[in-house]
Amino acid sequence: MSQDLAIEVEGLKKSYGSVQALRGASFEVRRGEIFGFLGPNGAGKTTTIRCLLDLIRPNGGTLRVLGMDPQRQSVEVRRRVGYLPGELQLDGSLTGEATLRFFNDLRGRQADPAHIRRLAERLDVDLRMPVRNLSHGNKQKIGLIQALMHKPELLMLDEPTTGLDPLIQRELLAILEEARQDGATIFFSSHIISVVERIADQVAIIRAGEVVEVANTQDLLSRALRRAQVRFREPVNLQEFANIQGVKVLNGADPRSLLLQVEGDMEPLIRALADKPVIEIETERPSLEEIFITYYAAGDKEVE
Amino acid sequence: MRVVYLHALRKARGQILGWGLALFLLGLLLMPFYDSISSQSEQLQQLLEIYPEEFIAFFGDFSEFATPEGFLNIEFFSYMPLLLGIFAVLAGSGLLAADEESGHLDLLMGQPISRTKMFLARMFAFLSTAAAICIIGWLGLVLPLPASGMDLTPAQLALPFVSVLAIVFLFGALTALLSLLVPSRRLAATLGGVVLVASFFIEGFSGMITELEDVARYLPIHYYQGGDALNGLKLEWVLALAAAGLVLSVLALLRFQHKDLRVGGEGGWSLPLLGRRRKATEAGTGD
Numbered sequence: 001m002s003q004d005l006a007i008e009v010e011g012l013k014k015s016y017g018s019v020q021a022l023r024g025a026s027f028e029v030r031r032g033e034i035f036g037f038l039g040p041n042g043a044g045k046t047t048t049i050r051c052l053l054d055l056i057r058p059n060g061g062t063l064r065v066l067g068m069d070p071q072r073q074s075v076e077v078r079r080r081v082g083y084l085p086g087e088l089q090l091d092g093s094l095t096g097e098a099t100l101r102f103f104n105d106l107r108g109r110q111a112d113p114a115h116i117r118r119l120a121e122r123l124d125v126d127l128r129m130p131v132r133n134l135s136h137g138n139k140q141k142i143g144l145i146q147a148l149m150h151k152p153e154l155l156m157l158d159e160p161t162t163g164l165d166p167l168i169q170r171e172l173l174a175i176l177e178e179a180r181q182d183g184a185t186i187f188f189s190s191h192i193i194s195v196v197e198r199i200a201d202q203v204a205i206i207r208a209g210e211v212v213e214v215a216n217t218q219d220l221l222s223r224a225l226r227r228a229q230v231r232f233r234e235p236v237n238l239q240e241f242a243n244i245q246g247v248k249v250l251n252g253a254d255p256r257s258l259l260l261q262v263e264g265d266m267e268p269l270i271r272a273l274a275d276k277p278v279i280e281i282e283t284e285r286p287s288l289e290e291i292f293i294t295y296y297a298a299g300d301k302e303v304e
Numbered sequence: 305m306r307v308v309y310l311h312a313l314r315k316a317r318g319q320i321l322g323w324g325l326a327l328f329l330l331g332l333l334l335m336p337f338y339d340s341i342s343s344q345s346e347q348l349q350q351l352l353e354i355y356p357e358e359f360i361a362f363f364g365d366f367s368e369f370a371t372p373e374g375f376l377n378i379e380f381f382s383y384m385p386l387l388l389g390i391f392a393v394l395a396g397s398g399l400l401a402a403d404e405e406s407g408h409l410d411l412l413m414g415q416p417i418s419r420t421k422m423f424l425a426r427m428f429a430f431l432s433t434a435a436a437i438c439i440i441g442w443l444g445l446v447l448p449l450p451a452s453g454m455d456l457t458p459a460q461l462a463l464p465f466v467s468v469l470a471i472v473f474l475f476g477a478l479t480a481l482l483s484l485l486v487p488s489r490r491l492a493a494t495l496g497g498v499v500l501v502a503s504f505f506i507e508g509f510s511g512m513i514t515e516l517e518d519v520a521r522y523l524p525i526h527y528y529q530g531g532d533a534l535n536g537l538k539l540e541w542v543l544a545l546a547a548a549g550l551v552l553s554v555l556a557l558l559r560f561q562h563k564d565l566r567v568g569g570e571g572g573w574s575l576p577l578l579g580r581r582r583k584a585t586e587a588g589t590g591d
Contacts, residue, residue, distance in 0.1 A: 046567075050410075050565075050567075053413075053414055055410060055413055055414070055564070055565045056564040056565060057562070057564060074418070075416050075417065075418050076416070078413075078414060078415060078416045078417075079416035081414075083411070083414035085407070085410045085411050085414065085567070086567075087407045087410070087567050088407075088411065089406050089407035089408040089410070089411065090408070090411070091315075091408065093315070102307070102311055103415060105307040106307050106308070106412075106415040106416070106417060107415060107416060108416075143411070146411075
């Protein structure tokens, strides 16, 4: 067990009756990183987070959170973690302020009231309103403040951007980045790929209860397929390009224009184009979404 | 634990006021009737002779109606287990399952509090709520006492409430356990309610159907003293009820310590015939 790891998950299994929600998921989150847990609804993200907090008990596998066993040291784990549930439910009879005071009291008043007020201002939420009168997005902000207010070592956020408008989403990502700079580890799940792409250092993709990829976000983007459109001043022999390793010609009808799919490094293609009358090259950087879809498409083929 | 206890007690304010005031007003309205009834005991005796035997057997010895103990037993304490039993069944089934079904427990248990402390805080809050309701009800009897002809002390009037509290604890613990075993709070309350009502009527009819006496002996209401407690509390009965409540509470605690907390009604069990429908709903529980 490494001291550098905030979360260690090995062969995690969880079933609900005959339904296997997790089928041996494994991944690690290093301390101080922002880790995005990516998957569609029903893939096993919430189940994983709830196992890590001992809200549900796994059927197999091992778990460590901040070096501790979440089942044996559940209270200590939760003392050092800030948690936002995926299906946030608050006591509607309390105001936002009373709600946060209650959670702060539960934590032995770990949080500084001035810090709570600052977070409320940044997320633009009125804490004097009863929770039942708040919109879904404003309730989510209260939930986020209760997770962040005691400056935890580890944040576990299940779909943190749900219900937030784009401006507040941006502010939240800034707050999370600041928390990371202060030494916190941030583990968050999302099915919104653009959010993961914007902030996560590492990303894990979970499919049907199994983690199918864990990688540095930038590495994942750079090693993925990208498209290149090349236009020539005069016709060229397009067959030459079909023989380059990692390159596939997608459109060869027009000898002055070439549409290619490139896997990995662009260098072999650039070398091949060096002695050609190239007018213009356009490359499309793939989004994490396309990569994500690739994994799911591959999974579907396996099933077939 | 104190924070959860106070929070739960604060949320029970409505229950304390609602149930407490109802008992308070009942006592307040009832007490003045005693003097007029006791002054007409002969006419009352004649009236009672025309009542069916079953009616008298169910509600107790009507010949005692003109005594303070008999009057309070028949008019107030005889149906208190059923009345406050309903409160116990509703509050016990919602002890943890209400927040679990709403999804609020997920966030609460994400805080640094152990399951044992959460359970104990909620159970103590439930008992405090029941005690507060009984105290308000007791005040309803005590306040008009000086103006009535009853030769009873406030301390005497408190004794039947001790017996009531023991019954409330038992049924609260029973339904708390059931709510952690069956798939829904509503089902737990229904099952607890069936046990409560059946116990009440079996005990009531056991006075005239001798076969029911053996059954009644194993039911909690049999050990409820009612108005008889005004003449002295059977401590062994109270302790037996409290011990049964304690055993059920320990079982509920053990179950809570080991169970998966549900969100939005996931998990649970269903009858095999409903298996197909359950599979369809489970598809959305894996995230």
